[in-house]
Amino acid sequence: MSEAESQIREPPIGGRAMGAVPESPKHAAIVAAATDLFLGAGYAATSMDAIARRANVSKRTVYSHFANKEALFAAVMASLCGRLVGPCPLGDHWTGAPDHVLSVIGTWLLTLITAPEAMALQRVVTAEAARVPALGEVFYRTGPGRMIDGVSAYLAEQTAIGVLAVPEPEPAAMQFLEMIKAPIHGPLSLGLRPQPDQAEIARSVAWAVAAFVKAYTAEGAA
Amino acid sequence: MSEAESQIREPPIGGRAMGAVPESPKHAAIVAAATDLFLGAGYAATSMDAIARRANVSKRTVYSHFANKEALFAAVMASLCGRLVGPCPLGDHWTGAPDHVLSVIGTWLLTLITAPEAMALQRVVTAEAARVPALGEVFYRTGPGRMIDGVSAYLAEQTAIGVLAVPEPEPAAMQFLEMIKAPIHGPLSLGLRPQPDQAEIARSVAWAVAAFVKAYTAEGAA
DNA sequence: GTCTATAAAGGGATAGAC
DNA sequence: GTCTATCCCTTTATAGAC
Numbered sequence: 340m341s342e343a344e345s346q347i348r349e350p351p352i353g354g355r356a357m358g359a360v361p362e363s364p365k366h367a368a369i370v371a372a373a374t375d376l377f378l379g380a381g382y383a384a385t386s387m388d389a390i391a392r393r394a395n396v397s398k399r400t401v402y403s404h405f406a407n408k409e410a411l412f413a414a415v416m417a418s419l420c421g422r423l424v425g426p427c428p429l430g431d432h433w434t435g436a437p438d439h440v441l442s443v444i445g446t447w448l449l450t451l452i453t454a455p456e457a458m459a460l461q462r463v464v465t466a467e468a469a470r471v472p473a474l475g476e477v478f479y480r481t482g483p484g485r486m487i488d489g490v491s492a493y494l495a496e497q498t499a500i501g502v503l504a505v506p507e508p509e510p511a512a513m514q515f516l517e518m519i520k521a522p523i524h525g526p527l528s529l530g531l532r533p534q535p536d537q538a539e540i541a542r543s544v545a546w547a548v549a550a551f552v553k554a555y556t557a558e559g560a561a
Numbered sequence: 562m563s564e565a566e567s568q569i570r571e572p573p574i575g576g577r578a579m580g581a582v583p584e585s586p587k588h589a590a591i592v593a594a595a596t597d598l599f600l601g602a603g604y605a606a607t608s609m610d611a612i613a614r615r616a617n618v619s620k621r622t623v624y625s626h627f628a629n630k631e632a633l634f635a636a637v638m639a640s641l642c643g644r645l646v647g648p649c650p651l652g653d654h655w656t657g658a659p660d661h662v663l664s665v666i667g668t669w670l671l672t673l674i675t676a677p678e679a680m681a682l683q684r685v686v687t688a689e690a691a692r693v694p695a696l697g698e699v700f701y702r703t704g705p706g707r708m709i710d711g712v713s714a715y716l717a718e719q720t721a722i723g724v725l726a727v728p729e730p731e732p733a734a735m736q737f738l739e740m741i742k743a744p745i746h747g748p749l750s751l752g753l754r755p756q757p758d759q760a761e762i763a764r765s766v767a768w769a770v771a772a773f774v775k776a777y778t779a780e781g782a783a
Numbered sequence: 784g785t786c787t788a789t790a791a792a793g794g795g796a797t798a799g800a801c
Numbered sequence: 802g803t804c805t806a807t808c809c810c811t812t813t814a815t816a817g818a819c
Binding site for chain 1: 602603604684685687690691692698700705729732735738739740743747748750751752753769772773775777
C-alpha cells in the first residue's frame with residue numbers, strides 16, 4: 340500500500356515527468372478509460388477487465404503499465420487533481436470594489452466546482468479517503484486548499500487597507516466558499532438536480548457576495 | 562431494482578411497521594452488522610459473507626430476511642436516515658434574540674452533522690446516489706431538507722416581524738447551514754482532521770452566527 | 784428458520800508466446 | 802510491449818439436510 344500511496348502526487352508541469360519519455364498512446368488510453376470508470380462507478384465497482392475493454396487493450400497491457408489496481412487509481416487521481424484547477428482568471432488584477440472582485444472569483448470557483456468531472460472527483464475522493472489517507476490530503480491541497488489560500492490572502496489584504504474587516508481571514512474564506520455553493524452543491528452532489536446554468540451560478544454568487552460583503556465591510560468604509 | 566428502491570422510505574413510527582410482528586433479534590443483528598460495514602467500507606466493498614459473519618448468522622439466514630444485497634442496503638439506509646436526526650432541542654421556544662436562537666440551532670445542527678455516523682452516512686449516500694436515485698432523495702428529505710425548512714421558517718418569521726431582513730429565506734437558510742460547517746466539514750469528510758470537540762463547534766457556530774446576523778439584520782432593528 | 788455445502792460468475796493478477 | 806489463455810480467489814445466490 341505504501342508504494343501505491345507514494346504515487347499520489349501532483350503531476351509534473353506539462354503533463355509528463357521532466358526528462359522522461361513521452362507517455363505511450365496506450366498509457367494515455369488506459370488512464371483515460373480508468374478515469375471515466377473510476378469517476379463513474381467508484382473504485383471497488385470498477386474492474387480491471389472493464390478498464391482494459393474500454394481502453395481497447397488487453398488486461399496484460401494494463402498490468403505492464405501499472406503494478407496493480409491501486410497504483411492505477413493513484414495515477415488517475417493525481418492526474419485529475421492537478422488538471423481540474425486551472426489558473427485564476429483574475430491574475431494579478433484583484434483590483435476594484437470587493438463585491439466586484441468576489442463576484443468574479445466566486446463565479447469562477449462555482450463554475451469550476453460544479454463541473455461534472457469535479458463533482459465526480461470529489462465523490463470518489465470522499466468515498467476512498469478513509470482507505471487511502473494520502474488521497475484526501477493531495478485533493479485538498481490542490482483543490483479547496485488553493486482556493487481558500489487565494490481568497491484568504493485577498494481578505495487579509497483588504498482588511499489591511501481598511502476596506503474590509505475580517506479578523507480571521509482563513510475561516511472567513513472558507514465561509515465564502517461554502518456560501519457560494521450553498522443553494523446548489525448539496526442537491527447536486529446527491530443527484531437531485533441538474534447542472535446549474537450560468538444564470539443560476541450568477542444568482543447563487545450574488546446572494547453569497549451580498550451577504551458576505553455586508554457582514555465583513557469595515558465600519559468606516561464607503 | 563425497482564423493488565429494492567421501493568424499500569427506501571422513512572422507517573415507521575416506533576421502529577416497526579404498524580401492525581406487523583416485531584422484528585426478530587436476528588433481523589436486527591443483520592441490520593446492525595450491515596450498517597457498520599456499509600458505512601465503514603461502502604456498498605461494493607462490503608460482502609454478504611462479512612455481514613453474516615459479523616451478525617453471527619449464516620449467509621442463508623441473511624437471504625431469508627432480505628431478498629438480495631440491494632434490498633439489505635436499502636433497508637439499512639432507510640433506517641439510518643430516520644434515526645440520525647432527532648428532535649430539535651428548541652421545540653416551540655424559538656424565542657429570544659436571533660443570534661441566541663441561531664447559536665442554539667447551529668450548535669445542535671453542527672454537532673449532529675459532524676457525528677461519525679452522520680459523516681459516514683453522507684459519504685455512502687453521496688457515493689451511491691448516482692446508482693440508486695431514490696437514495697439521495699430520501700436522505701435529503703429526512704436530513705438537510707428538514708433542517709433547511711426549520712431554519713427557513715424561522716428566518717421568514719423574523720423577517721415578518723421586522724427583526725431580520727431576509728428576502729429569500731430558503732437560500733439564506735442553506736447559506737447558514739453551510740456557514741456553520743465551513744471550517745470543519747470539508748477537511749473532516751476527507752479524513753484530514755479529527756472529530757471537533759465542543760469548543761471548536763462553538764467557535765465555528767459563533768463565526769457563522771456573527772456574520773449571518775450582521776448580513777441579515779433589518780436596517781432599523783436594534 | 785437455520786445451518787453446511789456448493790453452484791455459477793466475475794474479480795485481480797500471472798505465464799509464456801510473439 | 803503486447804497478446805491470448807489461465808490460475809486462484811472471492812463474490813452473490815441457492816440446494817438440501819435438520
